[in-house]
Amino acid sequence: MSELNFGDCIGCGLCILGCPAYEETGFDLLTARGRNKGLQAGLDASEMTESIWACTLCGYCDAICPNDVHNVAIVLSLRRQLAAVRLKPDTTGEGVDVQPRLSSVGSGFSRTKAVVEPSLVLGCTIRERAAHLIPSIRDFLTRIGRSSDAADAASGACCGSLEVEAGRGMPSKSRAGVVADPICLEQYDAEFLGVLAMQHLELFDLEPPFYYYAPHRLVNRDHARMYPLYDGLRRRFDCDMNFDLNRLARSTSAGSLQGLSGEHALDIPAAVARLLAHSRAERIVTCSPADYLAFKAYSGRETRYITECLR
Amino acid sequence: MLLRTDRASRACYRTDGGQIVYRFPDAVVHARCPEDVAEVLHRAQHNGTPVTCRGGGLTTEGESVGGAGILLDVKGMNRLIDCDGATAWVEAGMTWYEVAAALRPLGLDYTSAPLNLLSTVGGTLGVGGIDVNSPRHGCAADQAVELEVVTPTGEIVRVKEGDDYLERVLLGYGQFGVITKARIKVRPYRPMTVRHFLYTDVGVALADMMHLVEQDAVEACAILTLRDDVVALILGFECEPQDFPLRHLSERRTIATVACRFALRPWRWRDAGFLRRRQAELLPSLHNPLFVRDGCVHDRAVVFSRLIWRQWGGRRVVIPDLAITMSNFETAARRGIAVCKRYFPYFTLYAVMIRKFGDRPRYEMSAIPATDDPHVCGIEFSPLLEGADYSPDHYQRFKNAIYDVGLELGGSYYRFGGVMKPYIRRMFGEDLVNRHRAMKLQLDPAFILNPGVIFDAPEAA
Numbered sequence: 001m002s003e004l005n006f007g008d009c010i011g012c013g014l015c016i017l018g019c020p021a022y023e024e025t026g027f028d029l030l031t032a033r034g035r036n037k038g039l040q041a042g043l044d045a046s047e048m049t050e051s052i053w054a055c056t057l058c059g060y061c062d063a064i065c066p067n068d069v070h071n072v073a074i075v076l077s078l079r080r081q082l083a084a085v086r087l088k089p090d091t092t093g094e095g096v097d098v099q100p101r102l103s104s105v106g107s108g109f110s111r112t113k114a115v116v117e118p119s120l121v122l123g124c125t126i127r128e129r130a131a132h133l134i135p136s137i138r139d140f141l142t143r144i145g146r147s148s149d150a151a152d153a154a155s156g157a158c159c160g161s162l163e164v165e166a167g168r169g170m171p172s173k174s175r176a177g178v179v180a181d182p183i184c185l186e187q188y189d190a191e192f193l194g195v196l197a198m199q200h201l202e203l204f205d206l207e208p209p210f211y212y213y214a215p216h217r218l219v220n221r222d223h224a225r226m227y228p229l230y231d232g233l234r235r236r237f238d239c240d241m242n243f244d245l246n247r248l249a250r251s252t253s254a255g256s257l258q259g260l261s262g263e264h265a266l267d268i269p270a271a272v273a274r275l276l277a278h279s280r281a282e283r284i285v286t287c288s289p290a291d292y293l294a295f296k297a298y299s300g301r302e303t304r305y306i307t308e309c310l311r
Numbered sequence: 312m313l314l315r316t317d318r319a320s321r322a323c324y325r326t327d328g329g330q331i332v333y334r335f336p337d338a339v340v341h342a343r344c345p346e347d348v349a350e351v352l353h354r355a356q357h358n359g360t361p362v363t364c365r366g367g368g369l370t371t372e373g374e375s376v377g378g379a380g381i382l383l384d385v386k387g388m389n390r391l392i393d394c395d396g397a398t399a400w401v402e403a404g405m406t407w408y409e410v411a412a413a414l415r416p417l418g419l420d421y422t423s424a425p426l427n428l429l430s431t432v433g434g435t436l437g438v439g440g441i442d443v444n445s446p447r448h449g450c451a452a453d454q455a456v457e458l459e460v461v462t463p464t465g466e467i468v469r470v471k472e473g474d475d476y477l478e479r480v481l482l483g484y485g486q487f488g489v490i491t492k493a494r495i496k497v498r499p500y501r502p503m504t505v506r507h508f509l510y511t512d513v514g515v516a517l518a519d520m521m522h523l524v525e526q527d528a529v530e531a532c533a534i535l536t537l538r539d540d541v542v543a544l545i546l547g548f549e550c551e552p553q554d555f556p557l558r559h560l561s562e563r564r565t566i567a568t569v570a571c572r573f574a575l576r577p578w579r580w581r582d583a584g585f586l587r588r589r590q591a592e593l594l595p596s597l598h599n600p601l602f603v604r605d606g607c608v609h610d611r612a613v614v615f616s617r618l619i620w621r622q623w624g625g626r627r628v629v630i631p632d633l634a635i636t637m638s639n640f641e642t643a644a645r646r647g648i649a650v651c652k653r654y655f656p657y658f659t660l661y662a663v664m665i666r667k668f669g670d671r672p673r674y675e676m677s678a679i680p681a682t683d684d685p686h687v688c689g690i691e692f693s694p695l696l697e698g699a700d701y702s703p704d705h706y707q708r709f710k711n712a713i714y715d716v717g718l719e720l721g722g723s724y725y726r727f728g729g730v731m732k733p734y735i736r737r738m739f740g741e742d743l744v745n746r747h748r749a750m751k752l753q754l755d756p757a758f759i760l761n762p763g764v765i766f767d768a769p770e771a772a
Contacts, residue, residue, distance in 0.1 A: 010628070011330060012620045013367060013429040017408055026341060026387040028323040029315075041322040041335075048319045066621035227601065245412055245613045247601045278416035 004074050008067045009036035015061035015071065018244050020253045021054040023274065024266050030054040032061035032071035035078075045081040052078045053264040056256035057165055059220035063248050072221070079167025117174070119147035121188055123181030124158055125260065125289040133289070136307035137180055137193065143310070144200055146178060161186035165257040181289050182215040183255055192218060194287025197306045198229045201236065204309040211240040211279045213286035213295065216249035223248070240279040250275060255290035269298040276301070285309060312347035314381075315339045324365060324382045329628050331703060332373025332730060336363065336382035342404070343387045345459060345467050345491040351383055352489065353465030355759045362759050364489050366431025367406055371628050372729030374484075374764045375434075385433060388491060394419065398456060399497045403433030403490040410495075411612060420500040423448040428616045433490035436481055439678045439725060441663050441689060443531035443547055443611070446524040449666040451495075452481045452673065459492035463755035467491070475672070479750065482677035484728055485761040486751050501549040502607035503531065507597075508559035510542040511568045513648065514641045517662060519557050520544055521637060524664045524686055528555060531611070534662040537589055537695075538582065539648045540569050547611065585657055585697070593622055623659060625696050629706050631713035631731075632691040634678045635722035637664075640688045646716045647692045654709040655694035655701075662690045676739050676747050680722040689725060728764040735765065 013033050016022045021030035028034040030051050038048050045052060052075060061071040120141065126133055138148035161183045163169035176190035185192060194215055197204065214230040227247055234241050242250045252271045258264045272294055276284075284295045287306040296303040315321075316338045326333045342348045355362045363377030365384050370376075388404035391413035399419070401410060408428035410421050423442040425435055436458075440451025448454070457471045460480050468488075470477040479487045510516040516534050523529050523546070531547030544559065546552075560568065573583045597603075602614040633643045644660060651658040664686045667679060680687050692713050707730070714734050717724055727735050736744050748766045752758065758768050 010620070010624050010626060011326065011328060011368070012427075012624055013369070014617065014620060016429075017406075026343075026384075026389070027320075028384070028386075029320050034319075034323040037325065038319050038322040041318075041325060043319055043322055047317075051319060064617070066617060066624055223601075245408065245415065245610045246617070 003070050004077055005069055006036040006039040006074055009033060009040065009065075009069050010067055011037065012066060014064045014066065014246075017064065017246065018058075018060040018248055018250050020056050020058055020060075020251050020266055020271065023250075024270065025054075032065070032069070032074075035074065036069065036071070039074075045078040046085065048078065049082065052082065053258070054266075056251065056253045056258055056266065058216045058249075058251045058253070058256070060216070060248050060250075063220040063223045064246055076165070076167060079165075081167075083167040117176060119149045119177035121159065121176050121179045121181075121184050121190065123179070123184045123289060125181055125183075125255075125293070129293060130289055130305070133292075133305050133307065136305070136310060140193075140197070140200075140203065140307040140310055141178060143203060144196060146196070159184045159187040162257055162260065181255075182217045183260070183290070185218070192287075194218070194306060195226070195229060197287055198233060201233065203311060204306065205311045206233075206237055206239075206285065206309055208237045208239055209281040210237070210283040210285050211242075211276065211281040211301075212237075213242050213252075213275070213284065213288060213291050214249050215255070215286075215288040215291075216242070216251035217255070219243075219249035240281050242275050252291050252294045254294035255288050259290060259294070268294050272298040312343060312350065313341045315341070321382070324368065324377065324384070327371065327373060327375050328367075328369035329371030329373065329630075330626060331371070331629070331706065332376045334373075334376050334378040336377035337380055339382045339384060341384050341387050345388070345461055348383065348385065348461040348489050348491055349465040349467050351381060351465075352461055352463055352760065355381065356464050356755075356757045359757050360759060361762050364433075364485055364761055366404060366434035367427070367429040369427055369430050369434075370726075370729065371630055372726050372731050374729040374761070376729075380759075383489070385489070385491070386431060392492070394497065397497065398494045400457075400492060400494045401432055403431060403436070403459075403493050405432050406430065407432065407435070407612065408616075411610065414497060415500060415610075418500055419497045421451075422454045422496045422498050424451050424612060426612060426615045426619055428612050432493050432495065434485070436490055436493060437483055437485045439482060439665075441665060441725075443533045443545070443615070443663070446532060446664040446666055446686060447527060447530060449668055450679070453666075453668055453671075454496045455481060455493045456496065457494035458490055460488040460490055462488045463757075463760040478672040479754075481673040482679070483673075484765050486747075486765050487754050489760070502604070502609045503547040503549055503611045504552050504606060505597075505608045505611075506546050506548070506552055508544045508546070508557055509562055509565040510544065510559050511540065511565060513539050513542050513644050513660070515558050516542045516544050517641050517644060519555075519559070520662070520664065521640065523555060528553070532664075534660065536660040537586055538651075538658060539660075540572070540582065540586060541565060547608075582656070589622075589695075593618075596621065623693060623695070626700060627696065627706065628693075629710065630691045630693045630726065631710040632689060632725045633713065633717045633720070633722060634680050634687060634689045634725055635717070635720055636680060636682045637684050637686060637688055639720045639722065640690075643688075643716060643720055643722075644690055646720075647690060647713055650709070650712045650716065651692050651694065653712070654705065655696075657695040657697055659693050659695055660690055661693070662688070664688050676743055678723050678725040678727075687722075691725075732763075732765065 015032040019031045055075045141148035173189040176188040179190040180193045219226045253259050253266045284303040292305045320339050361380030365375040385404040388402040390402050392400045407424040425440045435451045529546045530549045536542045573579045635643045
């Protein structure tokens with residue numbers, strides 16, 4: 001349990017600056033600082049359920065923490081504690097909630113696990129809510145010489161990333177070729193389609209002005225590698241982006257457990273409005289499927305998935 | 312307005328930036344508008360309920376840690392209301408980071424604010440707010456030209472420059488009302504080019520900084536040290552960097568000088584290891600491409616804020632300080648260094664200068680010492696704990712020893728509330744403190760607003 005270093009939190013509060021839960025509510029309680037201070041005060045998971053389920057695991061707090069507190073790992077651990085409590089046999093006679101907390105996710109919570117090493121993992125969101133993107137994704141991968149055989153499209157299996165984020169499973173980094181949805185990277189050791197796109201910008205028609213939504217979970221969790229890549233896009237096209245003054249990525253929370261399940265969900269339309277408040281770009285481009293759908297639904301602006309911009 | 316009494320909500324507020332004082336408040340109120348603040352204070356005044364006001368919670372002496380009573384969190388009041396290009400009318404629960412983020416799309420920046428961007432506007436205006444550009448622009452409290460304030464009895468009032476009540480509330484340490492909106496001066500946003508110059512003698516570095524400030528030669532400057540072995544004068548330029556006849560040493564000569572000092576003193580080799588370790592950690596941070604673009608520091612406060620927490624933050628934030636006149640600057644630094652060496656193996660000094668605008672009433676009983684000089688000086692003495700911890704008594708004795716230097720040299724302190732309150736009467740004198748306390752009692756008859764932080768409650772007096 002040494003990785004759960006909440007005791008190292010010095011309370012500086014830098015983590016609240018880009019916390020989606022804090023942005024929406026203004027409650028310290030729902031931030032990494034709030035959780036860490038609670039844990040330091042001796043509170044247990046059952047006393048902090050609101051805070052534990054408010055976290056969208058965007059990774060902002062981990063990236064900015066000056067003391068390297070592992071805030072995402074702490075939340076996942078607390079969720080596993082809560083899940084374990086719920087799954088214990090009922091000894092009180094009052095009944096125990098053994099129903100998966102997020103059953104509304106539907107096929108996203110299928111326990112089936114793909115056993116073959118797929119060359120392309122599309123993810124549940126694309127398969128079920130944005131299937132029209134699949135031809136352009138395949139087209140892009142073909143053009144850069146990558147196989148576009150979407151193995152999971154045929155089986156309909158879920159990678160289990162939402163189970164991991166709900167605290168009901170441990171990550172099992174299977175190998176895959178390319179992953180199209182950032183949330184699936186919780187379960188796959190693979191290249192991300194959006195990163196491949198950044199490496200082949202010449203293939204896309206990206207006429208400024210536009211707003212590019214960089215996948216927060218990648219940028220914030222692997223900042224040293226990902227930020228220069230997306231900052232390169234910003235410099236080349238002078239586009240607006242979802243980076244804040246700390247050069248970290250702010251999120252809509254659409255691509256989180258809460259956004260995808262609808263339970264404990266933050267106000268996604270409000271988050272979209274906040275992100276676009278200072279951008280006059282009429283076109284939005286992203287490589288994050290859930291955020292693509294959120295911008296499409298709530299921004300009132302033309303929204304494209306990156307592969308829809310292929311020349 | 313939302314009132315919460317659950318343990319998790321209260322636990323968030325049981326300590327402050329210093330992490331020395333710990334107390335659970337009875338309840339937390341999240342204020343969203345001035346009317347929320349007014350209602351809380353009106354009811355509290357009637358019931359005699361203590362109210363501790365809190366923004367960023369970055370006090371170090373427990374000033375924003377509430378015990379019995381209500382903890383009033385004002386961070387929910389965080390909107391930029393309007394901006395005319397020269398001033399911005401902002402809600403006082405905005406952190407300076409939020410102010411910077413809101414002004415940046417307009418091509419503007421705040422004028423002067425604390426390096427720690429998590430501080431809120433209201434809290435900062437109540438205590439001062441020192442930036443690296445304070446030698447030119449003064450402290451943050453001198454950037455406010457209009458305020459909306461909720462009085463301790465719950466009235467919402469607006470005051471402008473020249474009004475007595477504005478002078479009471481600015482630098483008033485939260486004793487005379489809760490600032491809910493402020494019109495602050497803004498200016499065009501400009502990235503900053505930062506240069507640092509190394510010294511091995513703090514007196515020479517301070518003299519060079521004072522000379523530059525007197526000439527108004529640079530946009531920003533400050534001094535940071537590692538012990539008193541390596542002293543860095545940091546200069547910030549918003550235009551093309553200039554050369555000045557400074558008495559600094561080259562980096563190579565600095566290292567050679569320090570190495571010579573240590574060579575024949577084996578008992579100091581551990582200090583040499585500390586300096587090398589710090590150098591290895593700090594220098595890459597200064598060149599981090601996240602912060603530096605085309606040779607310029609972008610968003611200076613973001614950079615400094617993050618670096619400061621990473622390099623100088625810790626389980627305990629102990630920062631006794633001295634606010635003094637220019638003539639005592641070097642003496643205060645040297646005597647403070649001697650105190651640091653008695654208590655801790657490793658420490659740092661952060662020395663700044665602050666422009667003073669005449670003899671404003673707000674400076675009375677504040678961190679701006681009484682002097683006719685156009686600038687005043689501040690030095691923070693901070694132990695670098697390097698993983699070690701000490702007893703609370705040890706920290707307190709250290710702070711007392713630094714503050715005793717202040718008593719002997721005259722001047723003031725930045726952090727004189729909370730745990731350090733016993734020094735207030737010794738520093739400012741009975742008459743002045745009694746006069747301010749009488750003003751407090753007139754405005755706050757039940758003595759409910761931030762009680763005990765600066766003044767003794769009536770029954771304890």
